[in-house]
């Protein structure tokens with residue numbers, strides 16, 4: 001696992017919508033984490049906890065309310081020349097949740113995939129452009145005959161493969177996949193996850209992989225961050241998070257995953273999470289603390305000691 005170099009540093013990031021108004025939403029409320037070159041960082045949490053906003057702020061679709069995002073040491077939200085902006089747009093790509101809405105229905109697959117190739121002038125001739133499209137189609141498990149068809153002629157899983165090909169077309173370094181599989185049939189989900197994992201290894205890509213629940217991210221992620229209401233409550237290497245979930249919210253998410261064998265499934269109890277259980281009125285959270293190497297939890301001093309005792 002290539003984990004020595006930081007590709008992204010997210011520092012005290014805040015994203016408040018309608019700031020100062022009655023309908024203010026603290027969609028991201030002071031989160032900090034790093035993403036290492038060549039890793040898959042999973043981001044999970046229930047609907048509305050701020051996962052997409054985190055992805056969109058990192059990729060500069062939104063300006064940040066506060067904090068910083070550094071990409072290879074450069075402030076993503078800082079002023080840039082048109083050339084620098086173009087370079088950034090090429091390095092970072094996004095794959096979206098809804099494979100039906102994210103492809104322009106009026107364009108042929110070849111033109112959808114080649115959009116980035118055209119913008120960045122990556123092909124010297126029409127022929128080279130088409131060769132690139134064919135190769136991308138094959139890379140994602142489709143074939144060259146698909147180039148002249150339109151999005152409505154494809155299934156959800158195939159459309160998501162087209163979305164992946166489109167993202168790969170500009171040879172990015174970093175891909176944000178925002179719930180790329182949640183709109184797909186369960187039987188297709190594993191295929192798309194496996195494809196993404198294979199491409200990540202082959203092309204040495206770095207991913208931020210966003211998902212609702214912990215069942216599928218486990219297979220793809222090196223590390224996983226858990227979000228709850230705009231805050232990151234726990235972050236750990238994937239195995240460690242499954243073995244030793246410390247934050248009660250993470251425990252509740254894990255208890256929601258069905259067990260593969262019927263005996264354990266019958267005894268599985270869904271844990272619910274009660275934020276009042278922390279007693280933060282009396283013991284304020286002291287921050288995102290490292291309980292075990294690489295394992296961070298949002299906690300009070302008292303909880304920090306309890307968590308440390310647990311992992312020892």
Ligand SMILES: Nc1ncnc2c1ncn2[C@@H]1O[C@H](COP(=O)(O)OP(=O)(O)OP(=O)(O)O)[C@@H](O)[C@H]1O
Nearest residue numbers: 017018025027046047048049050051052053054212
């Ligand atoms: N453009 C916006 N204007 C105002 N509020 C927004 C905007 N985008 C998101 N929000 C709010 O910010 C919060 C976080 O939303 P976000 O879409 O990031 O959640 P999410 O974790 O991606 O949820 P889901 O799993 O449903 O996709 C929500 O309360 C949402 O209503």
Ligand SMILES: [Mg+2]
Nearest residue numbers: 051052053178
């Ligand atoms: Mg979302």
